[in-house]
Amino acid sequence: MLKPLDQSGVWRFRELLPPLAEQRVITLREGNTPLYHLQRCASLTGIDSLYAKHQGMNPTGSFKDTGMTVAATAAHATGFHWVACASTGNTSASMAAYAARGNMRSLVLIPEGKISWGKLSQSLDYGALTCQLRTDFDGCVRILNDLVRQKPVYLLNSVNPYRIEGQKTAAVELLEQLEWQVPDHIIVPGGNLGNSSAIGKALLEVHQLKLISRLPKVSIVQAQGANPFYRSVHEFGGAKLEPMTADTMATAIRIGNPASWKKALRVLQSTGGEVEQVTELEIAEAKAEIGADGIGCEPASAVTLAGLKKLSQRGFVKPGETVILILTGHLLKDPDFTIKFHRGDLFEGTLQEREAVRTKQLQRAPVVLDATLAAVISALEAAEKIP
Numbered sequence: 277m278l279k280p281l282d283q284s285g286v287w288r289f290r291e292l293l294p295p296l297a298e299q300r301v302i303t304l305r306e307g308n309t310p311l312y313h314l315q316r317c318a319s320l321t322g323i324d325s326l327y328a329k330h331q332g333m334n335p336t337g338s339f340k341d342t343g344m345t346v347a348a349t350a351a352h353a354t355g356f357h358w359v360a361c362a363s364t365g366n367t368s369a370s371m372a373a374y375a376a377r378g379n380m381r382s383l384v385l386i387p388e389g390k391i392s393w394g395k396l397s398q399s400l401d402y403g404a405l406t407c408q409l410r411t412d413f414d415g416c417v418r419i420l421n422d423l424v425r426q427k428p429v430y431l432l433n434s435v436n437p438y439r440i441e442g443q444k445t446a447a448v449e450l451l452e453q454l455e456w457q458v459p460d461h462i463i464v465p466g467g468n469l470g471n472s473s474a475i476g477k478a479l480l481e482v483h484q485l486k487l488i489s490r491l492p493k494v495s496i497v498q499a500q501g502a503n504p505f506y507r508s509v510h511e512f513g514g515a516k517l518e519p520m521t522a523d524t525m526a527t528a529i530r531i532g533n534p535a536s537w538k539k540a541l542r543v544l545q546s547t548g549g550e551v552e553q554v555t556e557l558e559i560a561e562a563k564a565e566i567g568a569d570g571i572g573c574e575p576a577s578a579v580t581l582a583g584l585k586k587l588s589q590r591g592f593v594k595p596g597e598t599v600i601l602i603l604t605g606h607l608l609k610d611p612d613f614t615i616k617f618h619r620g621d622l623f624e625g626t627l628q629e630r631e632a633v634r635t636k637q638l639q640r641a642p643v644v645l646d647a648t649l650a651a652v653i654s655a656l657e658a659a660e661k662i663p
């Protein structure tokens with residue numbers, strides 16, 4: 277049974293969903309993502325016990341899938357024919373896939389020209405009605421909120437409570453993988469702030485259930501050009517959040533008016549975490565460093581390592597502590613960024629162009645050679661001189 281739309285625009289159930297038969301659960305076998313030790317990044321940061329929980333290893337390549345299985349199942353069980361989201365690319369990719377699996381139609385609102393090709397191609401392939409709006413993510417959200425008040429369309433943005441419930445599983449899985457030894461820090465990228473809220477909620481609940489005896493500190497990292505939450509905490513003590521026009525090459529977190537900032541604030545306060553911001557250059561470097569560890573991730577995920585470096589410099593994270601980075605998206609989500617970085621083009625024409633010279637030793641540009649053995653041997657010998 278449904279209540280009329282509430283203020284957030286989400287259809288809510290008057291009663292809990294009845295238990296669903298297994299065959300009615302829309303799933304792509306998400307979850308059970310790997311926990312990796314980041315060897316090189318550990319020696320780079322001086323934090324030996326440094327791990328990545330890679331949510332980009334989910335079926336559509338991002339952390340969104342663990343929430344989408346729950347929320348899409350709820351939409352389907354209630355008889356919705358259409359589901360919709362505003363997105364920076366990953367939610368839309370995930371929603372389109374789960375909608376298709378559940379025989380539902382999906383409507384995607386994305387900011388034109390501001391999402392990566394990999395993500396756009398996914399929503400096309402999964403059959404979504406994909407609308408590229410001439411606005412930013414926040415503009416897409418505004419239109420979607422109005423739309424769901426007029427049309428029987430189920431909203432699948434992260435304000436949907438079922439998404440949050442599903443995304444909690446990452447934290448529980450992580451604790452299970454650590455054999456319930458509580459890490460000291462969990463570091464999460466911050467965009468719309470649904471994921472940090474979900475992870476924090478899971479930890480608080482698990483703590484209340486006495487499955488763990490203390491809480492890890494959950495810290496949130498934003499891109500400097502999309503830092504409304506950082507500013508809220510550091511400039512206004514969390515009393516208010518001033519929306520901003522966001523800009524960052526980490527397009528997944530190009531968000532100026534995060535919906536779940538109050539929930540994220542409560543997570544910081546209850547776990548004793550910090551909020552940090554990082555520059556475009558720091559993001560690009562960190563992404564290459566995670567790549568060089570044989571793991572890889574998309575730019576928005578790399579803010580975690582960049583943020584960790586800052587948190588450790590200011591003594592908030594200590595060398596002997598255990599740190600988990602939540603990597604939210606797969607390396608192949610945004611190959612454009614990676615190729616531009618390695619070719620040395622990423623910062624061309626930007627204010628950071630000169631400073632970007634320092635990333636040179638991380639770059640591995642492809643070399644074009646004549647098709648001869650001699651040419652390949654000389655490339656090999658040249659590469660042997662690089663550590």
Ligand code: F0G
Nearest residue numbers: 363364366367467468469470471604605
């Ligand atoms: N990392 C990636 C790869 C993302 O796609 C997002 C958000 C975040 C981090 C931030 O998570 O919003 O829960 O704080 N992507 C959304 C989308 C907004 O539409 O795909 P958050």
